Amino acid sequence: MIDLKNMSIDELCAQAESIRNRIIEVVSKNGGHLSSNLGSVELIIAMHYVFDCKEYPFIFDVSHQAYAHKLITDRWDSFDTLRQTNGISGFTKPSESSSDYFIAGHSSTSLSLGVGAARAIRLNNEHRIPIVLIGDGAMSAGLTYEALDEIGDIKYPMIIILNDNEMSISKPIGAISKYLSTTTATKFYQEVRGGIKKILQNLPDSATYMAKRFEESFKLITPGILFEELGLNYIGPIDGHNISELINIFQKAKNFNSPVLIHTQTTKGYGYKIAEGKYEKWHSVPPFCIDTGIPLNPTKSINPTKIFANKLLELAKKDEKIVGVTAAMPSGTGLDLLIDSFPNRFFDVAIAEAHATTSMAAMAKEGYKPFVVIYSTFLQRAFDSIIHDVSIMNLPVKFAIDRAGIVGEDGETHQGAFDISYLNLIPNMVIYAPRDDESLELALEFATNYNDSPLAFRYPRGGFLLPNKTYQNNNFELGKAEILNKGSDIAFLGFGNGVGRAHLVNEALQNKATLVDLRFAKPLDIGLIKEIAKTHKKLYIFSDGVKLGGIAQNISYILLEDSIFTKIKSFEFQDIFIPHGKTQEVEKILNLDTQSILNAIQGDLKNL
Incomplete structure (x- = not known):
């Protein structure tokens, strides 16, 4: 764990630069989420400076912006393995580190998680609070407002850090995001808000009441009115790259005994000029050249x-x-x-x-x-x-x-x-x-x-396993499969990208198997499947889906109903959550690469 608490502001700023460089260095080699992580470095440093993540739940929305958190919490050296097979995850993951509170890869779950944590903390009579970091893109999902409704009503103590970078993955859509960005970005708003602060600081006590009323009225054109009407205390907007200001605000918010939303404004890609700003292509990137930003291995084929x-x-x-x-x-x-x-x-x-x-x-x-x-x-x-x-x-x-x-x-x-x-x-x-x-x-x-x-x-990411036009293509006909190759004894029934996987295995077997493109998983071509089951000793099912409730299971059910007892083996996904890593390496882990399938089939062939 990097000890931030004993650092000066200058040292913290230097640490931010070091973290940012480390992120760029590794992501340029491994690929990953870049601009969102560069934009949240100072926010995460300030969170760790003020709060202890082992005591206060740190809840990251989506969590693809938590690389700085990983680097601060004992993963500096292992960060080279980011998103690699058997390496660290691109998202927070409690099984990877006790500093990670929750796994999150989908948007807008953080506030609901914060509610659950706050409820438990209250029941335990503890004096800690959840710290939630949420991007403004996540404010477009309904789950966020279901949570806000309870937070504002029950007043759970919680600190919500709104990372407003005017971006989701791409251009943000919706009235809330536009409201956040347009009302705070105008020169008029910034000048008037600054002027109000100065006036309030210099007014005598006798005039404070009227000045406060004016400030409350001014909130009618700011995001504050939205969140305060929902029952939250609102602070902001503040500079999300100013560590000193962030620490000051976080320390004050720590003493609130009710929910507070801190509205911070950041720049995606901050500190790496090529990626700074509203560039969707820098959200998630393949390996690239740091000097030019050009991908190292650009894909030439259409996907x-x-x-x-x-x-x-x-x-x-x-x-x-x-x-x-x-x-x-x-x-x-x-x-x-x-x-x-x-x-x-x-x-x-x-x-x-x-x-x-x-x-x-x-x-x-x-x-x-x-x-x-x-x-x-x-x-x-x-x-x-x-x-x-x-x-x-x-x-x-x-x-x-x-x-x-x-x-x-x-x-x-x-x-x-x-x-x-x-x-x-x-x-x-x-x-x-x-x-x-x-x-x-x-x-x-x-x-x-x-x-x-x-x-x-x-259809798959990246590309199909079957080279284009390997077999003649015909128009889809509802519930009709296609025989692509006629063999004997064994049959490969493929669905989608599973056809390509079956084809590669069949090539290695010198096309000895009958190869079928099921085309439809529902309705299945029951007539053709029964015919093939009666004329072959074993069926092998290939698809890029889980076994439970999958194609092999449904085919087995259909055949058993007609008392057809042909042996069936499934090359579908096991009942596990599939780990991260390069696709070909993950296939090997799942024993779905060509050689692993061949080994399994050749063992069966000896017994047929």
């Missing part, structure tokens, strides 16, 4: 996200009924291309996956063809809306699920492992997947033309 965006744009130009929504991830999902081209038909609703889904349900009811474009990990947050608002009404909402399967260095909180299983539970839902670039375009055409029920199609 599934770009293919999706380009094809959807092509279809939207032809069909005015096509609309779409994303939740604070316009560039990550490729929907920024559509928003720029058709701003009245494609929307970013900020960090509000449930709202995005329910709003599109109503658009489907009105006769539109809505696409909900969200990462697999974040779509989990809309589960109730998918059931209650889309599927019960059997509305033709189209869910385009990006980042399906293993996503690599972001780890447990971001792996796209569960969508097949949880969507498979829902009546009326159609689930399918492309196997390569070309079939992704065909998947979009099918989605556009299919209006009988809700549907979901999934």
Whole structure:
């Protein structure tokens, strides 16, 4: 643990510079979240100077901005392993360090966690308080306001540090974020607020009452009125890069016996000129050259996200009924291309996956063809809306699920492992997947033309395992699979990127196995599956989803119903949260790389 408490302000500023350089050094080699971490260094130093994180719960919203916290708390040397296989996580993780209070990879959970911690502290009659660091982008999610409602009502002692950098991952959306930025950024506001402070300091006691009334009236044009009306004490805005001022405010807030929100203003990328400011591309970066900011290994091939965006744009130009929504991830999902081209038909609703889904349900009811474009990990947050608002009404909402399967260095909180299983539970839902670039375009055409029920199609991060046009692509037909290669004795049944994994294994076996692209996980091609089960000794199932509730389990159930007892082996994800690391290395850990699968199959072949 770096001992900050005995440092002078000058020494703390020097430490901030050292921490910032360390972050840049490691992220330039490993990739990771950069600009958000550079912007929060002074905030985190001041937190550690005033509070002991072993006593006071330090709760980071999302926690991708907690690198400085990791460096201060005994991970300076191990920081080289950031986001690497068996290395330290890019997010806070209690199993990694007792200094980390909670794991967090999704936005807007911090205030609810703070409420829970404050309740427990009160029940224990303790005199510590939760310290919450939340970005203003997280203020766009409903969960934040559910927590604020209780905080303001019950008055739990808590310090909420609002890191206002006028950014989420991309440009922030919503009235709250605009309110925070526009009311505090004007020259008029800053000059008048400064003038009021000076007047109050110099007025005699007899005039203080009227001056205070004037200051209260002035709050009507400041963010303070919002939070104070919610029942919180409000301090700010203050310079989030001024360590001395931060320490002074934090020490005063420590003595409040009620919730206080400290509004700090920071700059994303602070201290690294190339990344400073409102640059979305510096939020999460691949390895790069520190001097130029240029990626070290730029990807030349077009990825599934770009293919999706380009094809959807092509279809939207032809069909005015096509609309779409994303939740604070316009560039990550490729929907920024559509928003720029058709701003009245494609929307970013900020960090509000449930709202995005329910709003599109109503658009489907009105006769539109809505696409909900969200990462697999974040779509989990809309589960109730998918059931209650889309599927019960059997509305033709189209869910385009990006980042399906293993996503690599972001780890447990971001792996796209569960969508097949949880969507498979829902009546009326159609689930399918492309196997390569070309079939992704065909998947979009099918989605556009299919209006009988809700549907979901999934595609991976980075690229498909199956090289494009390895097999001839045909149009999707509801519930129909395709035989790609005919073999004997054993059959490989693949779904989505699982087709590519099965193909690579089959190549190593000199194409001895029958290879099937299931295409649909729901409805399955039951007729073809039964036929193959009767003519082969063993079936191997490949998909980038969990085993429980997965494709192999559903196929087993179907075959058992007809008393077909063909042996089945699943190469799906085990019942674990998948760790972080480079995708190929994670596959080896899961025994899903080609050689591990070959070893398992060759052992089976000897016994057939």
